Amino acid sequence: MRLRSLLFVPADRPERFAKAAASGADAIILDLEDSVALSRKAVAREAVRATLQDHTDVVRMVRINPVDSGWLDDDLAAARGADAIMLPKATGPATVLALVEAYGDDCPPILPIATEVPAAIFTLGEYARVNGRLCGLTWGAEDLPAAIGAATSREDDGSYTEPYK
Template identity: 70%
Template structure:
């Protein structure tokens, strides 16, 4: 699977799914994590599961809630028809093995969202067969270490 460009779409905004699919992105990330308020999680899961059941023209991944989250089991059920999962706040091979024990889907970890994750980057080689690649998160790590922001006022990353 070639993943040069990934377009995130909030899972509770089903009216955006078709337009996003026509955007030219290599894959869509249907988001059940940060872009969905807790009160909208169930509706988002239903919308994502319905969209995954439709014919598709590009890979569809689902960003589930992190390991240990109360939402993860329901997220995995909704994402059963996906081409892969995005795992936020992954902390190396142990996170991939933990999620991999619960699903056969390929995994795209967000590898840089916690301080502990930074020290586990080398361990992903152990679980490379389960991975779609690695990606990074620019917002959670600065927040975790007390940085004020990772973006300039115009939206560019610092």
């Protein structure tokens, strides 16, 4: 699975899915997490479920809500048929294993967002224990600053501040 360019699409906006798939991105991420309001989570899950029934040449990844959000079972039910699952707020291999256990043996590859919570930084090297379940590791520059009380992660010109480069 080649993942050079990833395009996020709010999962409650299915009218955008086809355009995203035609964009040339290596993968589209049907986002059930941050881009979907609480009141629209169920609508978003239905849209994901419906679009995953259609075949496409682009990799379709579903960003679920965090494992401990209370929505894991509903999100995973909607994500059946995804090519991969993006795992937000991952704290290490234990989070990956919890996802695999909840999904089952046919769990697709997982892409953890490995730096969204402060404690996660100390477990980065441990992902080697679950590398057979991963399609990569990625980082997030927005949730970590919020978690540590930083005012911003970006300069006025949009570039990252020193701690996030």
